[in-house]
Amino acid sequence: MSRHKLQERLKMKNVETKHGEQFNDLLRYVFQVTNQELQRFGWENREIAQAKLPVLKQADVLGWFDDDKLISQLAVYPFQVNIFGQIYEMGGLTGVGTYPEYANLGLMDQLMRQALTNMRERKQSISYLYPYSIPYYRRKGWEIISDKMSFEVQDTQLPKLKTVSGDVERVSIEHPAIKDVYQRFALQKHAAMLRSDLAWEEYLRWDLDDLTAAVYYDSNDQPMGYLMYWIAGEVFHMKEMVFVNEEARTGLWNFISAHFSMVTYVKGYTYTNEPLAFLLDDSDIKETIAPYYMARIVDSRLFIEQYPFQSQETECQLTFNLRDPILEWNQGNFTLTVDKQGKGNLVEGGDNPAATFDIQTLTTMLMGYKRPSYLARIGRCQADEATVKMLERLIIHEKPYFSDYF
Template sequence: MSRRKLHDRIKLKHVETQHGEQFNNLLRYVFQVTNRDLQTFGWENREIAQSKLPILKHADVLGWFDGDKLISQLAVYPFQVNIYGHIYDMGGLTGVGTYPEYANLGLMNKLMLHALSNMRDRKQSISYLFPYSIPYYRRKGWEIISDKISFEVPDTQLPKLKNVPGHVERVSNEHQDIKTIYGQFALLHHGAMLRNELAWEEYLRWDLDDMTAAIYYDNNDQPMGYLLYWIAEEIFTIKEMVYITEEARTGLWNFISAHFSMITLVKGDIYKDEPLSFILDDGDIKETIAPYYMARIVDATLFIEQYPFQPQEKESVLIFNLHDPMLEWNQGTFTLTVDKSGKGYLKEGGARPSVTIDISTLTTMLMGYKRPTYLARIGRMKSDAESVQLLEQLISREHPYFSDYF
């Protein structure tokens, strides 16, 4: 059959719960998840199908069908993130895949256009994703907005015990205090996910059954931090360490160090620009940094209306040309007006733009991952010096934190 006839035959539809098995099979094929992998994590096929039902019920899942066969798909999760203290509705893009025999038909590009249009309709002005190919998603308008710093601390370099007024308790992984602590933490950290039930389910989906939780309580018995971890082959692996206070951080590291006789190494990840080496007594440890999550602004006008710019002594005006490789509503010349309180407004049009920028660069700049001066210097943004300086003044200096995975 010719590719033209094939293209005419396939149809774009929503993926429903009755398509759950096909949804899972396509994911497993594209991401090369074998039965042996599933057995390693204690999952059976039936359990996977059941676990995906909430996604198909609550997410926007789109797919191309060849007859009754699902051949290409993506899912958008309804999430929220904290951007400089303001809560944004975010579309979490995941489950992206196409069977190879249907490649090069432009199916995924059309799925993404539909998904982004739906996000705009739902007022999800920003989208996050984990990139399996950074170049591919950059071509679609996403850009890196967060890093992951992986560390290894030998047992001989663990922090010395320090006195703290609180205590640590080991608890169930499903203890309510864990969600309470994380909820407070997310509101304090720019870029962080506000985890709903679907987000928690995705975050913990593939973890080992023997993962353990430990909570630090202060001297008033208030939960102030937690660890999710497991120990295997004398390695203490930290899934997540979250703390509201430095006291809680110290208390949790005291708890880790108390395992000195049981372990030879502690491994974990940090998702903020705060290397662990600086705060250890012996900071000569192995740390590696890698890009983690990407984001893209879906609707520039709505995003700017929600965005908290830095207050200024007078109203600021910036005219710029914006390019978006996929979305026509983000294309053209725009005038940005920011009042003295930091409230921004974006409208189409304007004479003599002083900045030319694409949507991916605008995203990473407004998210605080890279500064305007740097982006102009490397050629990602064309701008005069005055406009760069204005952007430096308007955009807060805080590196995004994002530790989730979906």
């Protein structure tokens, strides 16, 4: 059969719960998840299908069908993120895959265009994703906005115990204090996920059964931090450490150091630009930094309406040219006006643009991952010196934090 006739036969439509088994089969094929791996994590096929049902019920799942066979798909989770103190509706893109015999038909490109159109209609002005290929998603308009730093600390390098007023209690990962602490933490951290029940399910989906938690309580018995971890082969594996103040951070590291006689290494991750090494007495530890999540602005005008620029002495105005490889509503000249309070407004049009950049650059710049001066220096933002300085003044200096996975 010719590829033209094959394309005519294919239909794009919503993936529903009745397609759950096909949805699961396509995911497993594309991401090469074997039965052996599933058994190692204690999952059976039936359990995976049940676990993914919430995805099909709560997410926007689109697919291409060849008759009744699901052959290409993606899913968009309805999430929320904190961007410089403003709560944004975010479309979390996941479950992207196409069977190889249907590759190179432009199916995924059309699915993404439709998914982004749906996000815009739902007022999800930004989208996050974990990239299996950074170049591929850059071509679709996403850009890196966060890092993941792995670290390895020897037992002899663990920090010495420091006096704190509170105590640590070991609890199950379902303990209500954990969600309470994380919510307060996420409201302090720029770019962090506000975890709904669905987000928590995704975050913990593939964890080992022996994952446990420790909560730090201050002198008033208020939970101020927690640690999720497991111990195996004399290694203390830290999944996540969350704290709302330095006292809680110190108390949790006291707890880790108390395992000195049990472990040889502590391994874990941080998600900020602050290396752990500086905080340790012996800073000669192994740290590895890698790009983590990507994002793309879906609707530039809606995103700007919510965006908190820094307050200024006078109103600022900038006309710029924006390029987007997929979305026509993010293409052309736009005029940005920011009042003294930092409230922005973006309208289409304007003559003689003072800056030119693509949606990828605009995203990473407004998210604070890369500064305007750096982006101008490497040629990602074409603008004169005065315009770059204005952008530097307008955008808050704070690196994104994102520790979730979906």
